[in-house]
Amino acid sequence: MEEINIEDFIKLDLRVAKVINAESVEEADKLLKLELDVGSFGKKTVFAGMKKVYDPDTLINKLVICVNNLKHRKMRFGTSEGMILAAGDDEEGIFILSPDEGAKPGMHVR
Numbered sequence: 001m002e003e004i005n006i007e008d009f010i011k012l013d014l015r016v017a018k019v020i021n022a023e024s025v026e027e028a029d030k031l032l033k034l035e036l037d038v039g040s041f042g043k044k045t046v047f048a049g050m051k052k053v054y055d056p057d058t059l060i061n062k063l064v065i066c067v068n069n070l071k072h073r074k075m076r077f078g079t080s081e082g083m084i085l086a087a088g089d090d091e092e093g094i095f096i097l098s099p100d101e102g103a104k105p106g107m108h109v110r
Helices: none
Strands: 014-024 032-037 043-048 063-067 073-075 078-080 086-089 093-096
Touching: 043 078
Parallel strands: none
Antiparallel strands: 014 032, 014 063, 032 043, 073 078, 086 093
16 A cells, blocks of 8 residues: 555544434445534535445434545435545444544544
């Protein structure tokens, strides 16, 4: 994997976000549609490929880490306005990365 320098890394605006709504995308095998509260940055819609692993109802009120400044991506189902961080893959499983208690939506991840 190609190394990046600190200037590349600091271009990422990682923020704590709270899932305020989650639903299955019926026409997609893998996608969930998540509505995130990113504090003073407002709300964002994100499509995440974790339908096979997470029940949407279990994600509501969960704190996640969001790539806040990711270029919006038009998809067949709508526009994805960011990305949430997760570890793993389809074979090992997908595990959402979550901040500890006390973190609030909009906080900068350092």
